[in-house]
Amino acid sequence: MDFNDTPEEAAFRAECRSWLEANAELRQPGDPGADALGERTTPETVKEAQAWQKKKAEAGWTCITWPKELGGRGGTTMQNVIWNQEEAKFRTPPNIFGIGLGMCGPTILTHGTTEQKERWIPKMIAGEEIWCQLFSEPSAGSDLAGLRSTAVKDGDDWVVNGQKIWTTGAHFCDWGILVVRTDPTVAKHSGLTFFVVDMHAPGVEVRPITQINRGQGFNEVFFSDVRIPDSQRISEVGNGWAVSITTLMNERSSIGGSGGAGGMRDLFRLAEEVEIDGRPAIEDRSVRYKLADFYIRAQGVKLTGNRTLSALSQGKTPGPEASLGKLVGAVMGQDMAAFAMELQGAASATFDESYTPQEGDWQGRYLGIPGLRIAGGTDEVLRNIIAERVLGLPPEARADKGLAFKDIPTGPPNA
Numbered sequence: 259m260d261f262n263d264t265p266e267e268a269a270f271r272a273e274c275r276s277w278l279e280a281n282a283e284l285r286q287p288g289d290p291g292a293d294a295l296g297e298r299t300t301p302e303t304v305k306e307a308q309a310w311q312k313k314k315a316e317a318g319w320t321c322i323t324w325p326k327e328l329g330g331r332g333g334t335t336m337q338n339v340i341w342n343q344e345e346a347k348f349r350t351p352p353n354i355f356g357i358g359l360g361m362c363g364p365t366i367l368t369h370g371t372t373e374q375k376e377r378w379i380p381k382m383i384a385g386e387e388i389w390c391q392l393f394s395e396p397s398a399g400s401d402l403a404g405l406r407s408t409a410v411k412d413g414d415d416w417v418v419n420g421q422k423i424w425t426t427g428a429h430f431c432d433w434g435i436l437v438v439r440t441d442p443t444v445a446k447h448s449g450l451t452f453f454v455v456d457m458h459a460p461g462v463e464v465r466p467i468t469q470i471n472r473g474q475g476f477n478e479v480f481f482s483d484v485r486i487p488d489s490q491r492i493s494e495v496g497n498g499w500a501v502s503i504t505t506l507m508n509e510r511s512s513i514g515g516s517g518g519a520g521g522m523r524d525l526f527r528l529a530e531e532v533e534i535d536g537r538p539a540i541e542d543r544s545v546r547y548k549l550a551d552f553y554i555r556a557q558g559v560k561l562t563g564n565r566t567l568s569a570l571s572q573g574k575t576p577g578p579e580a581s582l583g584k585l586v587g588a589v590m591g592q593d594m595a596a597f598a599m600e601l602q603g604a605a606s607a608t609f610d611e612s613y614t615p616q617e618g619d620w621q622g623r624y625l626g627i628p629g630l631r632i633a634g635g636t637d638e639v640l641r642n643i644i645a646e647r648v649l650g651l652p653p654e655a656r657a658d659k660g661l662a663f664k665d666i667p668t669g670p671p672n673a
């Protein structure tokens with residue numbers, strides 16, 4: 259492992275920094291945490307985010323690794339990492355483009371035709387069109403291949419019916435990537451096809467879900483006889499699983515191990531602000547012990563992440579170990595939020611910004627962060643990946659292996 263920038267990387271970092279200094283302000287202690295789940299988005303913040311994305315695109319500071327001819331920078335993965343590290347130090351609008359640029363774009367770049375790339379990628383880069391991911395359904399999350407929404411061919415179109423859920427950002431998106439069942443007579447992974455859907459098309463109904471922390475990040479999306487032209491199909495009919503895997507691999511690496519490390523500085527500040535027995539909590543031995551424990555865990559997450567960075571810098575592809583960062587980071591983030599609530603004592607029970615330290619930011623995190631342990635692979639699913647693909651343990655039994663989808667029982671046994 260080598261954590262130092264090469265001379266070329268250091269020069270690139272300086273270039274990023276100088277553009278950012280000229281165009282944005284440095285983040286300050288007390289700035290709200292990053293809106294990682296897009297829960298605080300309003301029509302105004304969407305406009306601000308689009309303006310920031312346009313500015314970056316015009317100056318060549320977004321989609322660093324994407325081809326130049328489509329509007330990217332044609333740079334390296336390591337340059338992209340460096341840009342992200344530097345941009346995170348500055349005040350920027352909420353990142354509403356994470357799903358588009360982190361998952362939808364890479365999937366279209368890998369599996370799309372030249373016409374499809376030319377139609378969608380440049381406007382995605384410029385922030386003119388915003389994207390969402392329509393995968394999960396009420397009965398298909400971890401077991402995504404068990405999804406039930408269908409598409410049936412009708413002339414040059416496909417007619418889609420069914421329901422998706424937990425669709426982040428669908429209420430302000432223009433396009434979505436969609437995986438649906440086109441053949442129930444074959445095994446569940448083989449009967450899926452991948453499309454791009456116009457979120458403003460007739461028959462698409464988006465119903466926002468209000469969360470316990472008052473956020474409104476995701477939605478239910480209903481499809482009633484929605485027509486999708488065959489030109490919006492990505493890859494061959496029946497190849498939807500392979501295309502979805504490309505999206506999911508990108509999802510895990512873009513969520514990464516940032517679960518808790520970002521809140522460390524805020525937690526130290528909170529321990530300085532609140533008191534125990536008339537003295538700042540940070541002077542209490544048990545509080546210091548806890549803070550040290552979080553700091554050590556955060557360093558572990560950071561150094562494990564650096565292994566991935568080191569592999570990228572040497573041109574290698576990171577392996578399934580990346581699941582470790584997501585698993586440990588999300589659990590740690592939740593533990594930190596719970597400790598921040600304990601530190602606040604009775605004030606933790608109110609969500610009123612005027613009574614709570616740090617304007618209720620920790621209350622919001624405490625209620626929202628369980629989502630990070632689910633999105634992009636639940637804890638248990640990540641443990642299965644680590645067990646099977648990192649440790650080489652035997653795979654779990656799969657009772658529906660080889661069965662045609664239509665023959666998989668849907669109810670309880672003997673129902």
Ligand SMILES: Cc1cc2nc3c(=O)[nH]c(=O)nc-3n(C[C@H](O)[C@H](O)[C@H](O)COP(=O)(O)OP(=O)(O)OC[C@H]3O[C@@H](n4cnc5c(N)ncnc54)[C@H](O)[C@@H]3O)c2cc1C
Binds near residue numbers: 425427630638
């Ligand atoms: C904040 C957030 C944003 C999201 N955004 C999107 C989005 O934009 N688009 C989208 O399509 N989806 C999105 N999702 C949905 C997400 O992908 C699913 O919630 C996730 O895949 C889990 O599926 P599920 O909720 O159906 O739970 P289930 O898969 O039903 O899991 C229920 C429980 O069973 C456990 N379990 C399941 N299978 C196994 C197994 N094989 N072994 C052991 N335990 C198992 C799980 O760990 C979990 O504890 C989002 C979710 C969250 C929380």
